[in-house]
Structure formats: structure tokens, C-alpha cells
Amino acid sequence: MWAFLHRFASPRYFYNLSGRLIPWLGWFTLLLMLAGLYLGLVWAPTDYQQGDSYRIIFVHVPSAWMSMFIYVVMAVASAIMLVWKIKLADVVAQSSAVVGASFTFLALVTGSLWGKPMWGAWWVWDARLTSELILLFLYFGYMALRAAIEDRNTAARAGAVLSLVGVVNIPIIHYSVYWWNTLHQGATVTKFDAPSIDVRMLIPLLVMALAFKLYYFTTMLMSARCEVLERERNNTWVQELAEKKA
Amino acid sequence: MNPKRKKRLALVFLVVLGVGTAVALALNAFQENLLFFYSPRDVVAGKVPDDHAFRIGGLVTAGSVKRQPDGLTVQFDVTDMDETVAVQYTGILPDLFREGQGIVALGRMSPTGVFVAEEVLAKHDENYMPPEVAEALGNAHEKATGTPVPEPNRRQGS
Amino acid sequence: MREFLNMGGYAFYVWTSYAIALVVLVANFIAPMRRRSELMNSIARRLRRERSR
Numbered sequence: 001m002w003a004f005l006h007r008f009a010s011p012r013y014f015y016n017l018s019g020r021l022i023p024w025l026g027w028f029t030l031l032l033m034l035a036g037l038y039l040g041l042v043w044a045p046t047d048y049q050q051g052d053s054y055r056i057i058f059v060h061v062p063s064a065w066m067s068m069f070i071y072v073v074m075a076v077a078s079a080i081m082l083v084w085k086i087k088l089a090d091v092v093a094q095s096s097a098v099v100g101a102s103f104t105f106l107a108l109v110t111g112s113l114w115g116k117p118m119w120g121a122w123w124v125w126d127a128r129l130t131s132e133l134i135l136l137f138l139y140f141g142y143m144a145l146r147a148a149i150e151d152r153n154t155a156a157r158a159g160a161v162l163s164l165v166g167v168v169n170i171p172i173i174h175y176s177v178y179w180w181n182t183l184h185q186g187a188t189v190t191k192f193d194a195p196s197i198d199v200r201m202l203i204p205l206l207v208m209a210l211a212f213k214l215y216y217f218t219t220m221l222m223s224a225r226c227e228v229l230e231r232e233r234n235n236t237w238v239q240e241l242a243e244k245k246a
Numbered sequence: 247m248n249p250k251r252k253k254r255l256a257l258v259f260l261v262v263l264g265v266g267t268a269v270a271l272a273l274n275a276f277q278e279n280l281l282f283f284y285s286p287r288d289v290v291a292g293k294v295p296d297d298h299a300f301r302i303g304g305l306v307t308a309g310s311v312k313r314q315p316d317g318l319t320v321q322f323d324v325t326d327m328d329e330t331v332a333v334q335y336t337g338i339l340p341d342l343f344r345e346g347q348g349i350v351a352l353g354r355m356s357p358t359g360v361f362v363a364e365e366v367l368a369k370h371d372e373n374y375m376p377p378e379v380a381e382a383l384g385n386a387h388e389k390a391t392g393t394p395v396p397e398p399n400r401r402q403g404s
Numbered sequence: 405m406r407e408f409l410n411m412g413g414y415a416f417y418v419w420t421s422y423a424i425a426l427v428v429l430v431a432n433f434i435a436p437m438r439r440r441s442e443l444m445n446s447i448a449r450r451l452r453r454e455r456s457r
Contacts, residue, residue, distance in 0.1 A: 051341075052411040110425065114417065120342075168269045183350055219436060245448065
């Protein structure tokens, strides 16, 4: 087990394995996304209250889920890096930040585009929206902090501590709609009760959520490969690779 | 695990736990400020600020919506099933505004006890279903309780 | 088809949401691809420079 983990964590092995994995992940992501788009925009029925405007749910909710999921991945990878000093964990954390920030941005923007016609406002300062905005700033802070520190190890450690401190925001985002009066409604799918959504709406939602998750793994691995190349640029295996490509 | 790693792992847990506790205490202390709106019960109990605008939230009482002759001013009751507050609003209402629907209004209390709103937002619930399912559910509800469920005004052409 | 594009009167909100999502997702996909080829080129260039010295 440990031998395998150490082999996997070696940069060269990771680079080759992820290189073989990415095309599969990428095509599967595209397929699922197209399926999700068709199911969500065409196949799913119109909502009884919100008409067709509710179809924003199929990008909004998966984006919001991913914004939190990716942050947790980042925090766990950071903890692994701090405790076990595994460099690859730091690469994963670093490569997750941009995708995570993108999904947070998407959740906020699509939420705004949904809020205007339904609630009557682009933005309100309720606990759910505010905590999600704080999540965006946490991602930005993480990236800025890393960019600001010259020494790679110091930057990695500072970023890791920041991501661990920020992880308290995740349960706040999820439970904000229960702890306080908010304009945002409660959870539809991620609650202990049965989901209060019609099956024909739930299926596209779950397909899109899976597509977004695979998309994250695809792009995160792609960025991580770049990061590995950059960090290992003085090793012979990278130089041989570059010569072959050129 | 060697003792050095154990120490670092404990440190990571302590940081997360410490920050978590601090934030939990802070949020608890500012509980009031994080409320997006007050309920009609709070209004009747006098728990709302009288020197600045605040929000109230609740359901629009069925049959209470009255439009003034100018076509823009609306008067309706907002209830939390316990207490009721009359609301007056001039302006365009969101698409989801309808009787029986949850709303959040921003404004202040007039001396006559009417809440004068400058903004009305609709609050929707976490249920999503096609109209025919909603209708079937409504019929079942009616049979069980004898009270009709407020009919949502469906959008034309959808 | 016209009805589909109209989205029950919410065309602007629905299509803007999907368009922004598409742009962001595609950009996030292309960026690492470009970064990798640029990296490879710069490493190869540096090697050639060092050899010719």
C-alpha cells in the first residue's frame, strides 16, 4: 500500500498515468455534459411555479456543489501536504484553486440571473449568498497568497494554512439556510428527507453534477501535469520529453 | 506514523477546531444581525427597529391582495400563521408574487400600523415539479383536508 | 423551436447563464493545454541554447 502510494506520488509516474487518464475523462465529461444539457433543457418538464426559468438550476446547483467540493479537496490535500510533506498533494491543492474559483463565480452569476426574475433582485445580502461570496474571496486569497510569496515551500505552507482556516465556511454555506432566515430556499436534494424534486428534473440535475465533477478532475489533472513539468524542469525525464515534443 | 507527523497532524486538527470554535461563537453572538428578515410575530411583539428600515417575511394571505385604482399600489397581508401584518407597496411585483406565496419586503412601519414597503421580493420553496403533478398533489390535499391549495397562476405559453 | 429558444419568456436569463458557464468551462480547459505546450517549448529552447554553448 505505502509502496504503491509512494510510486504514485512520484512526479514522473503521476505525469504518465494522468496523461493516459485525461483523454478518457475528457471525452466522458463531454458526453455526460451533452446528455445533461439535452435532458435539462429539453426533456425535463416545466416547473409549476417558476416556468422555464428554473432550468438555470442545472448549471447553478452543480456549480455550487462543486465550489464546495473542490474547496474540501483543496483543504484535505493541504493537510496531507503539511503532515506527510507529499509534494504532489500541494500540486493538487494548487491546481484545484482556479477551477474552484470558476465554479464559485458561476454559482454566484447564475444564481443572480435566476434571482432577478424569480425573487425580484440580482443580489441580496442574506446568509447563503454572502457566505458563498466569502468562498470566492477565500479562493482569490489563496491564489494571491501563493503568487505573492517567492519561495515555493513557504508559499505552499502559507496557502495550506489559509485553506484550512477557510474550511469552516463550508458548513456555514450549507447550513446557512437553516440557521438563519434567508431569501434563498432550503436544500432540495442534499437533505435527509427524500428530494423534493420531480424525478424528470432530478435526473438531469444529477447527470450535470456528475459531468461537472468529471470536468473538475479532468482540468485539475491537466493543470497538475503542467505544475509537475514546471517543478521538474531540471530533471532529465522532463528534458527528454520536451526534446521529443519539439 | 512517526511522532513528528503525529504532532503535525494534531496541529492541523487544532487549527481547524480552533477556528471553527471561534467562528461559531462569533456567529452566535451576531445571530440577530444575520437574520435577513423578521416575521410578523416579531413585528407584533415589538422586536423590530423603529428608527430604520427592516425586512419582514411571511406568506401572502389568500384573498388579501387589493390593488388601488392607480394600478401600481398594492395592499396585502403577510402572515406567519400566527400573526398578520398589513403591507402596502407601490411598484412592480416579481413574477412569483401571488397569494399563498412567501415574500420578503423591505420598508418601515407607519404610525397607523401598516408596513410601507419600498421593495418586495418573492421567496420560493425548494420543491420543483411539473404543473400536472402539482395539480394532482393539490387535489389529494384538498380531499384530505377540505381546503383548496392556492392555485398558481401559470405563465402563458409555457 | 421558437418556443424552446423563448424559454417561457425567460430566454435572457436562461441562455445568459448557460453561455457564461460554457465560456468559463471552455477557458478553464484550454488554459492548461496552452500552458503545457508553452512549457515544453521553453524547456526545449533552453536545452538547445545550453547545448550550442
